[in-house]
Amino acid sequence: MRLLSLLSTLCFLAKARADVTIYSQVPYYYATAVTSASNPGGTISSTPPNGVDRAYDTSTLDPPPLPNPLPATQWGISVPSNQASATGLSIAIPGNFLGFSIEMSVVTQVIGLNSSFISVPFLNLMASLTSRAGGVHIRIGGNTQDYAVYVPSIPDGSIIEKLNASAINNPTETPPVLYTADMFYLMGNVTNLVKVQWYLGIPFNDTTNLRLQIAEYGDQILGSNILGYQVGNEPDLYAAHGHRPSTYGPEDYFGEFGVVINAVNADNNIPTKNNLIGPNLSGSWTPEEVWDTGFITSYSSSLGVLAVEHYPTDNCLAIYGGNGSPVDYQTEFATYLDHNAGKNITSLYLNSSNIAQAAGKPLMMFETNTASCGGFPGISNSFGAALWGLDYALQMAYSNFSGALFHVGGRDVFYNPFTPPPTNESDFRSWTIGPLFYSTLVAAEIFGTTGTARIVDLNANNGNPTSPAYAIYENNAVTKFAIFNYLDDPTGANNNLVNITLSDNTVPSSVAVKYLTSPSVATIGNISWAGQGYGGVYESDGLLQGEENIHQITCNQGANVCQIPVPAPGFALVFLNPNSDTFSATTYTATAFTNVDNTATVAPSVLATSNGQTGKDRTNLGSTSPGSRPNGAGTALLSREAFAGLMSVCFGLTAVFMGRW
Ligand SMILES: *[C@@H]1O[C@H](CO)[C@@H](O)[C@H](O)[C@H]1NC(C)=O
Ligand SMILES: *[C@@H]1O[C@H](CO)[C@@H](O)[C@H](O)[C@H]1NC(C)=O
Ligand SMILES: *[C@@H]1O[C@H](CO)[C@@H](O)[C@H](O)[C@H]1NC(C)=O
Ligand SMILES: *[C@@H]1O[C@H](CO)[C@@H](O)[C@H](O)[C@H]1NC(C)=O
Ligand SMILES: *[C@@H]1O[C@H](CO)[C@@H](O)[C@H](O)[C@H]1NC(C)=O
Ligand SMILES: *[C@@H]1O[C@H](CO)[C@@H](O)[C@H](O)[C@H]1NC(C)=O
Secondary structure (H helix, E strand, O other): OHHHHHHHHHHHHHHHOOOOOHHHHOOOOOOOOOOHHHOHHHOOOOOOHHHOOHHHOOOOOOOOOOOOOOOOOEEEEEEOOEHHHOOOOOOOEOOOOEEEEEEHHHHHHHOEEEOOEEOHHHHHHHHHHHHHHOOEEEEEEOHHHHHOEEOOOOOOOOOEEEOOHHHOOOOOOOOOEEEOOHHHHHHHHHHHHHOEEEEEEEOOOOOOOOOOHHHHHHHHHHHHHEEEEEEOOOHHHOOOOOOOOOOOOHHHHHHHHHHHHHHHHHOOOOOOOOOEEEEEEOOOOOHHHHHOOOHHHHHOOOEEEEEEEOOOOEOHHHHHOOOOOOOOHHHHHHHHOOHHHHHHHHHHHHHHHHHHHHHOOOEEEEEEOOOEOOOOOOOOOOHHHHHHHHHHHHHHHHOOOOEEEEEEOOOOOOOOOEEOOOOOOOOOOOEEEOHHHHHHHHHHHHHOOOOOEEEEEOOHHHHOOOOOEEEEEEOOEEEEEEEEEOOOOOOOOOOEEEEEEEOOOOOOOEEEEEEEEOOOOOOOOOOEEOOEEOOOOOOEOOOOEOOOOOEEEEOEOOOOEEEEEEOOOEEEEEEOOOOOOOOOOOOOOOEEOOOOOOOOOOOOOEEOOOOOOOHHHHHHOOOOOOOOOOOOHHHHHHHHHHHHHHHHHHHHHHHHHHHHO
């Protein structure tokens, strides 16, 4: 308690000084990336040096060489402003299109130890998505879900216990888990703070002895904040993994799915009967093989969502051994920096997204990431992965998926959107935020809160795969353009200049542009979204740091053109109506949730973000040059922003110490 009061004093002093030189109070610096010179040939290992967990590895690859011939650097986009004249638009896409799939066995690493001890950085990250998208969808599951077992309590007081992985034949070595009812209270308390809603999975390892507790507790404790229950995780791999006989096929899955439906329908402790999710295929069977069993028509009244899972490739050989030739990461890198990377995946599901629409069911990508078995060092954690993840997400939306979840493993994988510090470190400011979190943040801003966003792939620059672009329509008019440049050229010679024209209207007098940038596609840690970022390895408390920098670009209305520079590498989000209602007014301020009594059942946690399309952004739009702030106005805003971050540090530390003392 003495420590607490000392901290409070420090925080109070910091607060008093907040409006003077705040940045010396909250230093912000990026991790220094390992240069390729120190990494000759770009040959990096799937085992980081010095026993560092893979999630914190900073070994970099070389950026892929520029293509030959080089694509045009100046090109145009012309679309109608009026949605009625536009063609090829997707279905309406929600702001929370991108969410997360968190491996069940790592819930206590990532979300919180129990219902009264929630990770503040996790809450901050979710709050920044909620302020942009109105909410976040998270699936708790993965390989572990099929073997999860409910127990009333676990002897050491934990809410989830990992069992011996070798006890079941699980190729990704994800340990099966025991869980207690407090897992649901943890989820419920997260929902109360940051509007997360949840997907879970009904254990499916033995359908002759079903364990439905997850749905019973889920429905009873979380009610409508449960979005659905998966039935089977990657059943098309069951035979290969020895979890079912070698003859196991789509008809067998169809039959077992029916067993679960009957059991749920007969269980009075599960009031919701229509939110089951299948077939959750990994890609070994085609979805059509399952549709052809009559799956959708037979089970329509029980199905909430149709789902698939897909990773473009895998790193299993390097991680777990076996036969085959190892992946050369340097060669592999270029395949991610290409518009076809996402299209090659979505093309597998276009027929299914049509079938889903006809059946009135959403189609979701329930688990995805850069590569299964933990991803690739130097790719999964690079800026290139942020561009890949965003383009892939926009391509899924354009292909009429209704949502997609990036997988979060543990500290032993390269691809996490966010990773808490190693268990031996307790500093709450030392999370590591990965590139796919930036993809998620930007996608949340792209689709926003209207629920009306429709997106079209413009096949831009004559379909050159290094420079894809999309238009976004909201409330029946074009509102945004999303423009990529995958090329990596520090000389600037391959920066693009994109001419935006409206075919049925005149461009506005000016547009606002936010950039997603980093020095190189290979950079690890140093990513900026409109001037703000989460720093490098071990550097984040879950709050964006730095000053937000929105560029205002004056258009030529006489020529009906807005010229948008896009750096190589980089991404630009162009807002056509920066002052309209398409900007959400949500502003989070530092808010403390303190415990009600001294037995401390609810740890203090802090939600502080001041981003998204807030009033603050509008003020900053007055800025005329990159990095500058309008006179006067910016000062107060800067202080408020930084102050929020600082307060969260104070409250966050308090949270950590509350738990330990
Ligand atoms: C885990 O299970 C395997 C196989 O059943 C066994 O050989 C091993 O000793 C177990 N390890 C622990 C830590 O219990
Ligand atoms: C939050 O957690 C506490 C237990 O620590 C529980 O009593 C309470 O019901 C939880 N709230 C929700 C909404 O789940
Ligand atoms: C789409 O899937 C349905 C159901 O499996 C199948 O009958 C049809 O041939 C497929 N169409 C295409 C174009 O693949
Ligand atoms: C997405 O769905 C819309 C509405 O049904 C349709 O017009 C469009 O062609 C679909 N997009 C793709 C890529 O199939
Ligand atoms: C935690 O473990 C890592 C890896 O062994 C080590 O480098 C680091 O110094 C440890 N930190 C503390 C606080 O012991
Ligand atoms: C939750 O975890 C914290 C930190 O380990 C612990 O102090 C607290 O007693 C736990 N609460 C419950 C209700 O188990």
